[in-house]
Amino acid sequence: MKYLADWIVVENTPLNVRYCLLRLRLNQELPEMQPGQFVQAKIENSPSTFLRRPISIHYVHRDKREIGLLVQIVGNGTQKLASLTVGEKLNLIYPIGKGFSIPKPDKTKQTLLLIGGGVGIAPLLFLGQTLKQQGFIPEFLLGARTRNDLLCLDDFAAVGAVYITTEDGSIGEKGFVSNHSVLSNTKADFIYTCGPKPMMMAVARYAKRHNIPCEVSxxxxxxxxxxxxxxxxxxxxxxxxxxxxxxxxxxxxxxxxxx
Amino acid sequence: MADLTVKIGQLTLKNPVLTASGTFGYGLEYADFFDLSEIGGIVVKGTTLHPREGNAYPRMAETPAGMLNAVGLQNKGVDYFVSHIYPAIKEINTCMIVNVSGSTIDDYVACAARINDLEKIPAIELNISCPNVKQGGMAFGTDCASAAAVVKAVRQVYNKTLIVKLSPNVTDITKIAQAVETEGADAVSLINTLLGMAVNTETRKPVLSTITGGLSGACIKPVALRMVYQTAKAVKIPVIGMGGISCAKDAIEFIIAGATAIQIGTYNFIDPTISVKVAEGINEYLERHGFSSVQELTASLQV
CATH class of the missing domain: 2.10.240.10 (Dihydroorotate dehydrogenase, electron transfer subunit)
Incomplete structure (x- = not known):
């Protein structure tokens, strides 16, 4: 079941010049949402923006009827999202798509590696939180261009171990996620990944070579x-x-x- | 409440608002958002005799106030439609119209004949105007003789309401409309998308895998409106207007210009409930201006 409704902006935090974190509240009970699902946000008052913008669900606070959207500012449409102020409405179609699969409850000892790059980290927080709630131990491998592009690290660290790569080496290991030492030191039982396509293809290549089941978003x-x-x-x-x-x-x- | 019913061939629509083929799936995709029986009709995704994979990704480019698409009539073919989709949509309580496309006249005829047998499909919209397929499609709709030939052939096997969807990518759309009217079309619908293009300046590559694609959305409305106006004056059969309709006022413009009914296309993507809002908005307009029926408004342009 999909829904169409106005959400209220309760917080809009600029994370840096390229990203913001929107916290939205609904005035009714939230439907079930799966990690990996997304919303289609209607952009108002942006003449050069015609279509809705698909945005991953970053977290769900069911008790507060809130969701978080991590938005990368790419063009005028996402710029409009970044300029929303508290109290404004945002019309969403939600929740959309099929999310990540959650392992069977008897597999809680498994090593689950969640690999994200850029704004692709957005759905992995919701996934990590969901896995942790169900008794799993998720670990994150997050990549970015520079230290300043690594977002929400505290939120990820609150859920599980975090491994980091940056292209300039300003924090964590220098290089791409697919070169991180954690990949050669441990063999994950399941890999989830979301990020730029070349990154996901490199992760998929690694997973395939090592016979690790892998889902990409x-x-x-x-x-x-x-x-x-x-x-x-x-x-x-x-x-x-x-x-x-x-x-x-x-x-x-x-x-x-x-x- | 004004009388919103309109007649298209043998059909009586409960109101003049339909959803356009390719923008509304099979209707079911929108069933979560509103009661589908509140609109006049649904024109389902283009259906061909054989399954089609469509064009390669990327198939879409956003433009100011519109979008280009190059989907290329992806569908699972008429047999799949009859066996899997028809059973799921036949209970939807509005006019369910199938958009029929093909690469050859024989394909159009065979596909139309299959759909003629479906009790709950009272009409087809013959698509002789898809710009995104290499063979057939728009090629039939840009030449009077071939447009006439395909309509004539389909008319032999199809005895319910036959709507023909016209391409705007022609010198004079009224000539094509007259040609299909002569061969027995019950109505014409226009416009299909305008052929367009987008370039990625960083890579110097076309944005669409097919280089060119069909432009739709608010940006095409003035062109569509002009063609509906000209066509409605040139033929006696009903004209179904479409092209960039995004609100009730847009729809009313088309009706005043000569449309008997209208279709809403791309704007369904922005507001999935727009079609029912437009139907309500037309009623409000009619009441406010003292019209007792929408039929009085058709072709009422004061020049």
Whole structure:
């Protein structure tokens, strides 16, 4: 079931010039939301923005009827989201898509590695929190260009161990997530990843080589977000498949990536 | 409450608002948002005789006040439609119209004949105007003789309401409209998307995998409105207007310009409930201006 409603902005925190964190409240009970699902945000008063903007659910505070959206400011549409002020309304279609799979309850001893880059870390916090609540021990491997691009580290650290890479080496190991030593030192039982496509492909390649099940969250360009327009398709074993309804999370075995 | 019913061929629509093919899936995609029976009709995704994978990703580019698409009629074919989709949509209590496309006249005929047998599908919209397929599609709709030929052939096997969807990518759309009217079309719907293009300046590559694609959304409304106005004067059959309708006022403009009914397309993506809002807005307008029926408003332009 999908919903369409206005949410109230209760906080909009600029994290740096390229990111903001929106906290939104609904005046009714929240429906069930899965980590990996996203919302389609309607952009008002931005003449050059026509379509909604798909944004991952960063966290859910069910008791407060709140969700968090981590927004990367890419163009005028996301700039408009960054300029929303407390008390303003934001119209969302929610929740959308199929989320990450949660391992069976008897697998709580497993090593679950959540690998994110850039704004791709957004759904991994919600995923990590959900896994922890269900008795799992998630670990995070987060990559960014520089120290300043690493966001919400305290929030991730509150959920599980955090490993870091930056391209300039300003914090954590220097390089890309796919080169981090944790990948050679431990063998994860399951990998979840979200971030730039080259990063996810490198992670998928690693997972495949080491026979580790792996799910990726895609961010194909999208129009409707509800499976009507067929614009956001990814080639899968089932043919051209809508990322908005059949994803955004896919097992790498479903994809036809040359890895 | 004004009388919102309109007649298109053998159909009586409860109100003049339909949703446009390719923007509303099979209707079910929107069932979470409002009661589908409140709109006049739903034109479902383009259906072809054989399954089509559509074009490669990327298929979409946002533009100011619109978008380009190059989906390329991805669908699972008419057999799949009949066996899997029709059973799921036949109870939707509004006019369910199937958009039919093809690469050859024989394909159009075979597909239309299959759908003619479906009790709860009272009409088809013949798509001779898709700009995103290499063969067929728009090629049939940009030439009077081929447009006439495909309509003539389909008319032989299809005895319910036949709507023909026209391409704006022509020199004179009224000539195509007259050609299909002569061959027995019950109505024309226009416009399909305008052929357009977008370039990524960083990579110097086209944004769309197909280089060109179809432009839709608010930006095309003035062009669509002009074509509806011209076509409505040139034919006797009803004209269904579409192109960039985003609110009731837009829809009313099309009706005043000559449209008997209207379709809402791309704006469904921005507001999934826009079609029912437009139906309500048309009623409010009619009451405010003292019209007892929407039919009085059609082609009422004061020049």
């Amino acid at each position: 895609l961010e194909n360009t999208m129009a409707c977000g509800i499976g009507a327009c067929l614009c956001c398709v990814e080639k899968t074993v089932d043919g051209n498949t809508c990322v908005c309804t059949e994803g955004p999370v896919f097992n790498i075995n479903e994809l036809l990536w040359q890895i």
